[in-house]
Amino acid sequence: MKKKIFVCRRIPELALKRLAAEVELDVWPDELPPSRSELLKHVKGCDGILSLLSDRMDAEVFEQAGSQLRVVSNYAVGFNNIDVREAHQRGIKVGNTPGVLTEATADIAAGLILATARRFSESLEQVKRLEWKTWDPLGLLGLELRGATLGIVGMGRIGMALAKRMHYGWDMNVIYTARSDKPDAETLLSAKRVNLETLLRRADIVSLHADYNPSTHHLINSTTLGLMKSSAILINTARGGLIDQSALYHALKHGKIWGAGLDVTDPEPLPSDSPLREIARCVILPHIGSATVETRQAMADIAVNNLLAGLHGRPLPHEVRL
Numbered sequence: 001m002k003k004k005i006f007v008c009r010r011i012p013e014l015a016l017k018r019l020a021a022e023v024e025l026d027v028w029p030d031e032l033p034p035s036r037s038e039l040l041k042h043v044k045g046c047d048g049i050l051s052l053l054s055d056r057m058d059a060e061v062f063e064q065a066g067s068q069l070r071v072v073s074n075y076a077v078g079f080n081n082i083d084v085r086e087a088h089q090r091g092i093k094v095g096n097t098p099g100v101l102t103e104a105t106a107d108i109a110a111g112l113i114l115a116t117a118r119r120f121s122e123s124l125e126q127v128k129r130l131e132w133k134t135w136d137p138l139g140l141l142g143l144e145l146r147g148a149t150l151g152i153v154g155m156g157r158i159g160m161a162l163a164k165r166m167h168y169g170w171d172m173n174v175i176y177t178a179r180s181d182k183p184d185a186e187t188l189l190s191a192k193r194v195n196l197e198t199l200l201r202r203a204d205i206v207s208l209h210a211d212y213n214p215s216t217h218h219l220i221n222s223t224t225l226g227l228m229k230s231s232a233i234l235i236n237t238a239r240g241g242l243i244d245q246s247a248l249y250h251a252l253k254h255g256k257i258w259g260a261g262l263d264v265t266d267p268e269p270l271p272s273d274s275p276l277r278e279i280a281r282c283v284i285l286p287h288i289g290s291a292t293v294e295t296r297q298a299m300a301d302i303a304v305n306n307l308l309a310g311l312h313g314r315p316l317p318h319e320v321r322l
């Protein structure tokens with residue numbers, strides 16, 4: 001009998017075809033994620049689930065699926081939507097998609113640095129609204145980036161890819177936090193490991209690349225924002241929950257920091273009445289870090305490989321281990 005799979009959203013077609021050839025496939029067809037009750041209904045009796053970062057995978061889902069559930073394959077490198085410990089206790093393997101989205105996400109972080117420092121959002125709005133009247137010697141002045149100090153919070157693959165772009169392209173000095181020294185960063189980029197407090201005090205640009213988990217929830221809050229330079233900008237392409245958004249709103253509104261560029265927020269999308277939307281120097285993108293044709297296809301390939309390996313009792317090519 002064919003194994004039963006629930007795929008929580010449409011992913012690139014080729015990957016779905018690969019799956020359809022081997023398993024009984026149920027693909028959630030809508031643009032929006034399944035509601036909790038729909039999710040619980042669809043996972044019933046499944047051997048595997050291909051989940052997205054917007055789908056919470058926890059004891060209730062595993063229970064509802066049943067004891068035959070073998071694998072949850074996340075279509076993302078981040079896996080904060082999955083209770084991995086609970087999955088492991090039940091013998092369910094968890095997969096993710098590391099590596100393939102490094103460059104695309106670093107591009108978006110670099111883009112946000114430029115967009116925030118050079119005020120792209122405000123500039124685009126002025127042109128669209130016919131408010132731009134003439135070349136203005138004092139209009140829309142931004143920050144010079146060459147030679148700035150870039151602070152990478154969480155020097156992993158994406159942090160390193162961003163640091164390379166900024167060091168080689170804009171002569172930036174790189175400082176970083178990490179659990180251990182990163183010899184590549186030190187040799188190639190003359191980067192220095194510092195603690196978070198030093199990084200926040202020194203950096204002109206603070207870019208977040210840390211894992212999101214209970215210990216990093218609201219890592220950036222009114223206290224840590226208070227350590228940053230008033231001329232600094234904050235970039236987040238990791239997870240929205242790393243930042244206390246109310247504290248960020250107040251910091252931006254009162255000029256405690258210069259600007260922020262966010263590809264991720266909490267929740268996503270921001271509610272229509274979120275005051276952050278009103279802040280001109282807060283550039284907000286709709287979580288497009290990995291959104292290139294090539295990257296999304298590569299993520300789909302890995303997610304399917306993980307899923308099929310899990311179904312056949314083989315080690316997952318990219319397994320999340322705690």
Ligand code: DGY
Pocket residue numbers: 053075076077078079101238287288289290291
């Ligand atoms: C991930 O894979 O965790 C990214 O946030 C998706 O863009």
